[in-house]
Amino acid sequence: MINYHPSIEILTDYAAGSLPLAHSLCVSTHLEHCSECQQQIRKLELLGSQFFEQTNTDNQCFGDLKDSFFANLSEQSATALDNDAAHAIAPNTTDSSWDDYKVPSSLRQFITKGYDELTWMRLSPSFKIATLYNQEGGAQVALTRIKAGAHMPTHTHTGDEITLVLEGAFSDESGVYRQGDFISRDASHKHKPMVTKDAECICLTVLDAPIEFTGWLTRLLNPLIRRYHPQT
Incomplete structure (x- = not known):
């Protein structure tokens, strides 16, 4: 639901x-x-x-x-x-030629076979990201992929962020989010998403500006995140 x-x-x-x-x-x-x-x-x-x-x-x-x-x-x-x-409005996404995950029809212009074909940038042993589209001087469209039971490092937002759960589920201080849930965040939010233990979580994200990791070690990743964002 x-x-x-x-x-x-x-x-x-x-x-x-x-x-x-x-x-x-x-x-x-x-x-x-x-x-x-x-x-x-x-x-x-x-x-x-x-x-x-x-x-x-x-x-x-x-x-x-x-x-x-x-x-x-x-x-x-x-x-x-x-x-x-x-x-x-909702195209049929059933296609036996695809991998175990059913990639939404709206994303197939970027993902022609499956999630595994993408170029993933690993930011931690359990967390990686794949950029789908950079709008020049604007938003970044990307996928995040986090292992079951793991968490994304604590971070804040320097702009608006939209997250759509494609596979699995995660939680943060505000609730639990499952497949299809559409979550909006702005610069006032600081959170630490945690993936449920039953399956990995894949999310579609739209970022108007880069996120900022706040941990003493993960802050070292911020220059890398900013480097790949189209607004910076």
Whole structure:
């Protein structure tokens, strides 16, 4: 069961096509796991088409339009959805030619065969990272892979971070996160993710700015992390 989802603001920007590319990739991958957010997207698309058919989109009335849009969103019933269209959002990811893990369809442009084919940079005996995409001067899209029962070093964020659990599960001071969970962090967060003991954990991450390790030894890794981030 998925317990953590993108905010309504993120979903609205995604439905409108105004969300940055890296963040849209993370939302698309979440949608492959989450029927609830598929329905929210269909609801947003339906409301958007109704409003823009009936309302003059002049810049002077944009603020009122936005307020009215969100007010009506909360009143819409999910029965107004087209279920067939909602299901179409999530492509079928079943493919027997892939490895044991089913790589989401939205990531196959970066991962053509499986996770093992990627170039992983090992930061500790139990923790490694693979960069999928660097947006010039912007966000970094990467995978993190941590062994079962291990933890990622304690770190803070120098910008916003989105984490989507692809395989396994992990916990931190705020909760437990499983496959499909979508977690947002900002510069105020400091945490030490711990992977459950039953399986390794693979996550998709979008980083607007590099993380900062805070341990006396792991701080030595910070220059390496900054070196590979597109904003630095």
